[in-house]
Amino acid sequence: MKRTIFTTAAAMLCSTAVMADVNVGNPMALTGPIPDLVAPMAQAIDLAAAHVNAQGGMFAAGEAYNIIRADSACDPVAAVDAVTKLINVNSVSAILGPVCSGSTIAQAESVSFPAGVTTLSVSASSPAISEMEDGTDLMFRTAASDAYQGVALANLAMEQGITEIAVSWANDDYNAAIAAVFAAAFTAAGGTVTANEAHEPSKASYRSEVATLGSTSDNLALFAYYGSGGITLMRNALETAAFDTFIGADGMLSDEVIEQIGAENMGGVTFTTSASDPTTPAYAAWAALAGGAGVPASDPFVPNSYDAAFMLALAIEKTGSDDRASVSAALRSISSAPGEVILPGEWAKAKSILAAGGDINYEGAAGNQDFDANGDVAGLFSKSSVVDGAWSATLLK
Amino acid sequence: MWNSFGFEFVNFYFIPGLVLGCIYALGAIGITLTFSILRFANFAHGETMMTGAYLTWTVMAVCSGILGISVHPLLAAVPATLLVVLLFLVTDRYFYKPFRKADTIKVVMASFGMMLIIRSAVQVIWGPNQLTFIPGIAKPNPTLMDWSKSVDLLLLIPNKHLFIFAGTIVFVMALSYLLNRTRIGKAMRAVSDSPDLAHVTGIDVNQVIRATWIVGGACAMAAGVFLAMDIQMLETTMGFRMLLPMFAAAILGGIGKPYGAVFGGLVIGLAEELSAYPWLGDGPLLSPGYKTGVAFAIMVVMLIIRPQGLFKGRSF
Incomplete structure (x- = not known):
């Protein structure tokens, strides 16, 4: 008591x-x-x-x-x-x-x-x-929501003239979901997904994954966090020359990627991210x-x-x-x-x-921030590629 | 170049598996020595590997920043090894020695705590961000490529992997000499067999324990630096992620058997990579997402059917 x-x-x-x-x-x-x-x-x-x-x-x-x-x-x-x-x-x-x-x-x-x-x-x-x-x-x-970003990325890939692509995604809630949206949208837009494999985050080597996927296509849609395997997978892919074009989303868009892989190796890399209308x-x-x-x-x-x-x-x-x-x-x-x-x-x-x-x-910096019934907001996306050693973003309409 | 069977198998599955196996092997040596002589599973081993890699990076950064010379990681690792061994000895003196006569579970918990302390300390000192160990991508060694092309087996091995192979062979040979030919090595084996009997015959058990930490520390250090050389970056959980496969390697080889640990490391490394090879049909045999599971499956099966390991180590 x-x-x-x-x-x-x-x-x-x-x-x-x-x-x-x-x-x-x-x-x-x-x-x-x-x-x-x-x-x-x-x-x-x-x-x-x-x-x-x-x-x-x-x-x-x-x-x-x-x-x-x-x-x-x-x-x-x-x-x-x-x-x-x-x-x-x-x-x-x-x-x-x-x-x-x-x-x-x-x-x-x-x-x-x-x-x-x-x-x-x-x-x-x-x-x-x-x-x-x-x-x-x-x-x-x-x-x-990535229900929109996956579609934006698929459209971007088609615009770049990519018709077939291998998809590799880290096995977590974010990357698995956006990879699924992307693969569906890309197929619906007339593209071919040649291989669609999960990879375990944070492994020391992804050479076998890269080899399995690399024999099917030269283009890779990579969904990963840069710090838990994304950089390693990309490096392994470049080392073995398995892929030359990479696309991906937010989780990979960090200066760390350029610093570690080297801007000279990143000519064929484009990542999208959620963006604001300036x-x-x-x-x-x-x-x-x-x-x-x-x-x-x-x-x-x-x-x-x-x-x-x-x-x-x-x-x-x-x-x-x-x-x-x-x-x-x-x-x-x-x-x-x-x-x-x-x-x-x-x-x-x-x-x-x-x-x-x-x-x-x-009215927010990132958009009008009007929540829909699910508590979601509409969004804009930008694509980033490496120009003169740094990420350079362009808004996607 | 994707068509020939040998090319893809050797370069993208076998050699990466061997590289991973070398790293597991060196880490597992430290684990198995600690287990056999000090009789506990050292959870802080992975963090020691990680600290070693961070210290090596620091030595490299200091050399290139202040002296203006870029040093190879293997050279920078030498002064860093001294610091890691010192760290091992200090943790033993203040965190493990007080528990030496207590139940094993207490010292295992102490090592678990040490793991968290070391990782947090590294995060405080070097920050939670990744650090670039070696920037850029590693191209295959051109001499080896030309030579292997002439004998009709194209090998794509970057220099970093050649260093890892050579380093592992040197370490295992040195360890073999130490354990079989030197007085302290024989004393270590005696303590491993029976600490009480060794004590009675006049072996200084404390000296043997110090030697164990030094040898284990040097091996952990090498494993950490090789890992950093392979993935070319540093982050604070890199050692922890290697810990469980290294335990699997130590168990597979037989607890307390350094050669078993080397063999177990190579088997686990190869099994992880080769499980994703398209053995049947076009797709990978096992989705690469389940790689980690392969190491554990081997460990569990081994514990059930042959708990003493392949090299007849101790069973618990």
Whole structure:
């Protein structure tokens, strides 16, 4: 009995301490196969929080908007651990994005859905995420589904004159899903998939995989994370001259690839990624803010990360408390019409409209960020190839 | 060039399997020695390999950055080996020695903790990002290519693989000399057979333990550097990923048998690569996605039908 009283008292103390601020849990793949991609995304999230806190903070009392970061390591197990801690120990109001699709799905199914906590992912793009909810409305993302990117990539391949291609994908939720979409779209567009094989991530050698696939085609569609085998597979393919043309998606688009493989060897490489339209006023506002803070504005998923962190703050501000249950509905309300248009960084303006009981419509750096019924957003994609030793991106229309 | 049977099999399945096997073999030697003399499964072995590769990279970076000379990884590995051996001795003194008289499971857990500590320390010092060990792609050795073409068997072997083969042969021969011809080597074998009896006959058991760490550390170091030379990059889980196949190799060869570990390493490496060869029809025999499973399948079957391993090691 004594113990119960003590625990209750301790719990009350903790919760009052937490009440003073708004806490949002932020599991990011800080270690694991893609740390290079994640570092600027984390910077963008911190920048959004800094903007909120510098322009009056949360609610009438000006409470701090805290991002509590944890490491999800791009790994389902690590993500479940990290999110369990964030929800149960830090009592966060919402989860702001596990980066990888596998982590996002795992943490949602085993932790955040049962706890009734909303997840707003910054970059998880697997098509499987669209249909994982059953009656609830707790899963949102600011990055477009690969159901679209796979098709964009297939069209790009056809435009480049590729008619037959071998497909190799890393055996995880993200890469398996985009490879399936790509293979279906490529076949539908009249191309031939000569071989379609999974590979185990993080092996020391992929020479046998490359040999098996290489005897069927000179073109390879490679779906992998650069840090868990993608670079090794590509190097093995180039060493054995099995392939000369490579296409792929987000997971491979890192400077690390150029540095390790060498720009001179990467003439036939094109990767697509989720991109923003640089002509919108929202993007211009974001580019100015990011430039001032030294954040790379157009890197993959960096604007999406800023949008997610900013929108979550808007949603919590709209509910007027850090109650978990109402975040989801508020997120839909602040992101879509009707309402006054809010651009990245305009926290003070949004706060005063919300305080007066008005409606707002956030237009994000990465796109208009209007969620559909599945919590997905529409997206644009760009293709990148190596020009003068660096990635050079072109928007795909 | 894809048409001839021998060309594809030798260059894309057999030689890569042999390279992987050499790396497994060197790592498994350290594991099997620790197991036979100190009597525990050292989970931190893979991290030692990884640390060795990072230290070698650092020596190379210092040489090219400050002195302006680029050093071959095998040369840079020499000073790095000293540091790795020192790391081994320090961890033994402060983390394993206190448990020497305790249950085996405690020291196994200590090594598991050590694994996490070392990996995190490396992440703190060198960062979680991948590092480029050697940039670019490795072209096949031209001399070997021309020569092999003249005897009608085109071999495409890059220099890095020739170094790995040569290095492994040198290491195994040196180890064989050490264990069979030197006093300390014989003492190591005696302690492996029976520590109490060895102690009674006047063998300094602590000295033998130190020697074990030095030999195991040097082999782990070589395995780590060879691995980094092969994949040409460094990342903090590279050693951990090799750990389980290396255990499989040690078990296959027979725990406590260094030659068994070498043989087991080669078998596991070859089995992993050859399982994806199109033995029947056009497709791979087993999808390459299941490569890792092959090593485990061999280990499990071995533990069931012949737990003492091929070379009649200790069974538990």
